[in-house]
Amino acid sequence: MRQNLRYIIPILIPLIVLLLPASAFPIEGLTVIQQRVIAIFLLAALCWVMEPIPIYATSVVIIVLELLLLSDKSLYLFRLDQGQPHFGNLMSYSEIMATFASPIIMLFLGGFFLAMAATKYRLDVNLARVLLKPFGHQPKYVMFGLMLITAIFSMFMSNTATTAMMLSILAPVITLFGAKDPGKIAFALCIPVAANIGGIGTPIGTPPNAIALKYLTGENLITFGEWMFFGVPFVAVLLVFAWWLINKLYPATQASIELTIQGKFLKTPKAITVYVTFAVTILLWLMGSMHGMNSYTVALIPVAIFSLTGIINKEDLKKISWDVLWLVSGGIALGLALDKTGLAKLMVHSIPFDAFSPYVVLLGAAMLCLLMANFMSHTATANLLMPIMAALGTSMVSLTPLGGEVTLILVVTFAASLGMSLPISTPPNALAHATGHVESNQMARVGIVVGVVGVALSFVMIWGLQLIGHI
Template sequence: MLSKEINRADIRQKSKQRHLTEETKKLIIFIVIMVGVFLSSFITPPEGLESQGLRMLFIALAAAILWMTEAIPIGVTALVIILLQALYGITPLTNGLALIAHPVNAVVLVGYLLAGALVSSGMDKRLSLTIISKMGEKTSRLMLGIMFVTAFLSMWMSNTATTAIMVPIAAGILTMAGAKPLKSNLGKALFIGIAFSANIGGMGTPTGTPANPIAIALLHSLAGIQLSFLDWMVRALPLVIVLLPVSWLVLLKVYPLEIKVVEGGLDAVKKQLKDMGPLKNTEKKVMILFSSAIFLWLLDSFIPLPKDWIYIVAVFLTIILVTPKIGFMTWKHAQGLIGWEVLFLVGGGLSMGAGLKATGTIDWIAGLLSSSLGQMPEGLAMAVITAATGLGITVFCSLSGTATTFVPIAIVLALNFGWDPIAFAVAAGLASSFAFLLPANAAPNAVAYGSGYFKTLDMFKAGAIMIIFSIVIQGVLSGFVLPFIF
């Protein structure tokens, strides 16, 4: 008994030491990065870039490294950006902090609350089970059904929350099928498919993932162009519609399913649906809410409405969601659902974009790229930007960070050469969600990885193919197909 207690104490001590070692590494990284930013004041800027522009470039590089290493929380990294810009006189602190309350965060905020309403009502599970029940017992079709549900839900709520909803449903199907973690191709394909489809679905609407409203906000601030909800959807949905079945086929090819039919699986799903009974009042309310949200968001594409209608609707829905008797939750409950660090991240990202523009840094970077991209046809140049952004997510491991970095460059390049800034902004914004390679690239990947059904290398094998397909398909759509439509 005494030896067991000693062992436990030893394990706790070693765990504590490992934690301290990790914390020390993070502190060293943070200090080195801050020293690097400080030293930028003593470096002669390259030709064409002012001293303030060089400092802003170092701040952007520091933010990128902090996002990649997570030496400090990503929300705090946003505050570091705002603080450094204020200290160097690039952006007043008041202006930087004000961007945390930028209207774009109203869309991000309501996305979290809509997800909470869906989950608390039980409508998420009913919708998932209903679609799965229509797909039959063939595992390939069940997998397609689960991926379709995941993508659809991710269009309207957090990709992470959607993945968390689908993981237990998928795990139950795999248990019925007798699939073994790490050994079953069905398990690998299904859970990687959930991660892929969450990222793909998130591209479809401005509420799908923070990278989308960031792209919309940057387009407005840098080019003076305001996209409506429908404007984004009609440009993004073609990619979603094509990529979803492509990802399904890629996974079936990379991981041929060893289990073809889930015996009794369909019966179990139908039993769960039956046990849920008829639609409850709360489920009816949430369906009305979702329908109203979609209707209101699309309305400004058909009739003249106040400026920033997309954000006005988001604020209105937020109020409704927490209004007693009418809504679905108390404000205290709502606060636990909100990804506060993402709101800070969006604000910091917008502040960085404004700083890069104000100091001429974006124009300087665009100038460096002009010699190569400027000689290309517009469609090919857009495809190159798509490829650079799509590969960038693998380095940044943050959809918002990737969008913040690449979307401004895409917009300025388009403006410099007389190309369509909307097409370039949307292309870079969508490519920010090409998080297919590693579990660490995006939160949905990490949640699916936590199921224990696949290894990092398993996702890498399918993800490498998906990134190539995504870059090519998005390049063709945005560079050569959509220009004939818009």
């Protein structure tokens, strides 16, 4: 029965919402179109939480339902009352379809091409081999080196792929620890924690960052380099804290360990092309204000070069994480519907947020996001909360002295990536738990503390940047 509820509830509740009269809602002035958006939003939320279908499939359903129920090219049956005051404004079908090819999607596609080429030509493994040399043989320093390399890779590669690679490198090392040595737990746990934290450092590090960029436009625009200006220091500070915490909770008793990573840098023309393209792309991202190209345009340069040279071929294209791109596009479409139909603003204005302290609102939003991100996909969490937070940030006057929309969006974005207390919280956590060396309660001890400290640190860092005029 419980299994059946997973399928029944996500359909039944949105259907009830669609059939209810507008007067049944506590929101004054609700239109028919906005009521349909509420139904789609509830369907998305319930499907992303209960997962009766894959989460990427939910995103596709969102876009299709918007085309059928909300667009100017929907079925005639669904727009018979068009033009009536209570009906609301239909959305452009081309705007809804454009979410599949949003600049945010192109940014992620470029990141995927870079990551795939780096893995294919062993740039990631060889960089790990070289960068880990200075950290010696003491377990705590080797662990710090592993966390640092994992975090750096996670800024430009999939967190899941980075975790899988680093855990495979660690597999023979972990077996060297004694059966009851806490160092075994520490080494298995440090990789997913570093991967989750590292993704915050760049706009392409994790999908919630890319979703946030969708709302940081115009006067609130944050470039790739500007994001890294505050993202990388945040990652560095939180990474050191996480390293200290893991060492404190699970100190290794073994005095020395030896990491052996085999391989050498390839010197073929294609490998050199990968190295140069990788370096140039990152430099162009960091120097956006100097050359005039935005990060979305730069992201397509490696796509063109790797396709032209055959570095990424049609077989490689099949391995791209298309599910992530669909998931993000569904979130963009959901945000578009909430914005264009005016529902997000209507919902925000119907609640007297200005009666609350802006500090309470910021902290409440961040902790809500952190809680949700521990139990569901980080991307789905960001997809659900970001459009509402964007509307709240622009409408809540008391937030203006604290940075308004930018501050609210950034603290929620960071919180979305800090949900890491359970094996189900993130794919890196699941991979680490699957090794059998770390249990759920051990993961929770570290994940909860790092998450809460991370949220507190995001407040401190963002307000510090406001004081010196960088946000």
